[in-house]
Amino acid sequence: MTEVLRITGLAKSFGALKATDDVSLTLNAGEIHALIGPNGAGKSTLIGQIAGWIVPDAGTITLEGADITGLSVAARAKAGLGRTFQVSTLAMDRTARQNVRIAAQARAGSSFRFWGQVAQDQGLRDAVDQVLGDVQMLDQADTPIAELSHGARRRVEVACALALEPKLLLLDEPMAGLGQDGTQEMTALLARLKSRIPILLVEHDMDAVFALAGRISVLVNGAVIASGPPDVIRTDPAVRTAYLGED
Ligand SMILES: Nc1ncnc2c1ncn2[C@@H]1O[C@H](COP(=O)(O)OP(=O)(O)OP(=O)(O)O)[C@@H](O)[C@H]1O
Numbered sequence: 001m002t003e004v005l006r007i008t009g010l011a012k013s014f015g016a017l018k019a020t021d022d023v024s025l026t027l028n029a030g031e032i033h034a035l036i037g038p039n040g041a042g043k044s045t046l047i048g049q050i051a052g053w054i055v056p057d058a059g060t061i062t063l064e065g066a067d068i069t070g071l072s073v074a075a076r077a078k079a080g081l082g083r084t085f086q087v088s089t090l091a092m093d094r095t096a097r098q099n100v101r102i103a104a105q106a107r108a109g110s111s112f113r114f115w116g117q118v119a120q121d122q123g124l125r126d127a128v129d130q131v132l133g134d135v136q137m138l139d140q141a142d143t144p145i146a147e148l149s150h151g152a153r154r155r156v157e158v159a160c161a162l163a164l165e166p167k168l169l170l171l172d173e174p175m176a177g178l179g180q181d182g183t184q185e186m187t188a189l190l191a192r193l194k195s196r197i198p199i200l201l202v203e204h205d206m207d208a209v210f211a212l213a214g215r216i217s218v219l220v221n222g223a224v225i226a227s228g229p230p231d232v233i234r235t236d237p238a239v240r241t242a243y244l245g246e247d
Pocket residue numbers: 014017019037038039040041042043044045046
């Protein structure tokens with residue numbers, strides 16, 4: 001079992017409020033580790049600290065054994081921390097392919113430097129087609145984002161993240177607002193991806209979480225109250241009381 005991400009003793013307070021209270025967790029190769037918890041539990045604050053736009057008061061974050069706690073957002077992305085954004089960053093007037101190409105170009109910048117233009121163009125085209133295929137968007141690759149469904153846009157966002165060849169994906173509520181079909185498509189996509197790229201998943205859709213996650217950690221008032229496989233979490237009395245409800 002290869003550990004990709006390790007968070008140790010992460011803490012963040014806003015005034016007297018402990019938004020993240022001594023949180024430790026790991027993400028292993030080949031798994032989806034879901035982070036669930038009621039509104040205000042501290043999930044987004046935790047993701048913000050891992051991604052780097054919130055500075056923790058204490059704790060460390062390591063990516064494949066390297067300490068990334070002090071790195072900038074951009075440096076973390078370069079180190080292999082992939083993510084999508086809660087607010088879409090896609091260029092709406094560009095096609096899916098053009099959006100993914102921008103991400104692939106950012107990734108390829110240095111590695112293609114010594115190649116000729118033709119090889120560079122071919123390499124980029126192949127990389128873009130590969131990730132568009134991964135998210136099953138090849139048939140809509142040349143459609144402007146503005147004309148795509150919400151679910152298709154989400155898949156293009158995942159393709160942009162994949163184009164950066166990350167070591168893991170941080171996904172903050174990828175099912176939000178998708179509806180039944182979109183949620184099913186996104187669930188299938190994440191299930192396909194996980195063997196290649198481990199995913200730390202924050203998600204409110206419990207059907208998706210229990211279908212996808214190998215491990216679930218439950219956050220309440222900034223602290224992890226339970227962590228384990230779905231069947232253990234489902235029956236944990238503290239979790240049922242705090243979050244899932246008794247029904
Ligand atoms: N910048 C901030 N300043 C003050 N308080 C904050 C700040 N950011 C978050 N909080 C508080 O920290 C707590 C955790 O918020 P956070 O958004 O991380 O929870 P969450 O689990 O992601 O919630 P949701 O499921 O609703 O997105 C909340 O009480 C929130 O009001």
